């Protein structure tokens with residue numbers, strides 16, 4: 001039998017084809033998205049990589065960050081401590097740290113922040129006027145709330161700029177969400193077993209009361225002839241039939257009931273809770289840590305980012321103003337760490353609890369490993385190359401309108417004393433042959 005000649009599809013046929021095509025494409029994309037999600041665990045992280053490099057390398061540089069546990073049970077506490085330097089070369093496009101708030105960053109309410117401190121001062125409120133070029137020490141005490149594997153970061157929220165996060169650690173919370181409790185003893189000695197649901201039932205009851213009154217008032221008018229009959233009556237000059245004396249009585253009674261409930265509720269709440277502390281809105285002040293010893297002056301003379309090689313090359317003139325010879329120990333920026341593996345004590349620089357996905361395996365490359373003698377000035381070139389630049393999406397130096405980088409350069413003397421210097425400057429992307 002000969003094959004039927006292909007006919008032009010009808011309009012209906014075209015629509016059906018179009019729908020089929022769209023469905024197929026949708027299924028394909030959904031499949032790809034699922035595969036990508038399953039294949040890359042970090043795809044479930046929560047947006048910390050989406051921030052621009054100038055924001056992540058030139059604002060808050062976290063260092064010496066530690067997490068005391070990586071697995072906790074529901075209700076079990078864990079702590080993160082560390083320091084951060086507010087970079088002197090703060091970008092113009094970012095608001096200064098005039099008002100900041102210290103917190104923990106988590107993908108949703110998976111943990112509870114129990115306590116927080118900045119330089120030992122309780123960080124319940126925001127702090128005002130932190131100083132650029134200075135260091136601060138934080139402590140966050142958290143506890144497990146929802147079971148799962150969560151990426152947790154220290155976080156400094158800067159008003160006008162947004163959240164600036166520290167290195168994230170995967171914390172495994174085990175157990176059962178139903179067991180979560182947050183007991184609190186109030187100032188007047190009242191013991192609350194779980195503040196998570198304290199007062200919610202009462203709040204819902206009040207919602208019920210107001211919704212019932214509002215619904216009654218709405219229905220009271222809705223059951224009568226509505227817009228058109230009333231408009232016709234109005235046009236005929238019969239305003240007098242629109243509102244009856246019964247309507248007025250009901251309205252007045254409802255008004256009295258609403259005012260009575262409001263005032264009655266207020267008087268009752270005042271009597272039952274005579275001591276009420278309002279939410280604290282003022283800011284707190286804290287002094288920065290004392291300036292750390294920094295004997296080495298570093299001036300960046302050239303910085304390039306090799307795009308295909310995923311490597312940053314920095315040439316800098318370094319002057320040792322201290323009494324001891326020093327070696328370059330580490331370059332750290334945007335929570336990524338490049339350690340000079342040949343420096344004295346390099347094997348102990350990265351603590352076992354530091355997230356390994358933020359440490360360059362090959363470390364840091366140096367043109368010369370000779371220690372910088374007291375009084376000596378030398379130009380040294382170092383290399384920080386790793387796929388992390390790409391993974392952490394820090395390569396958009398290319399597209400930044402403010403193509404500058406920043407970071408912390410650590411030095412160590414032969415007695416193991418560590419020094420830190422802020423470095424930074426314009427950076428040029430280059431495209432060398434692969």
Ligand SMILES: [Cu+2]
Pocket residue numbers: 045046048151152153168
């Ligand atoms: Cu994260």
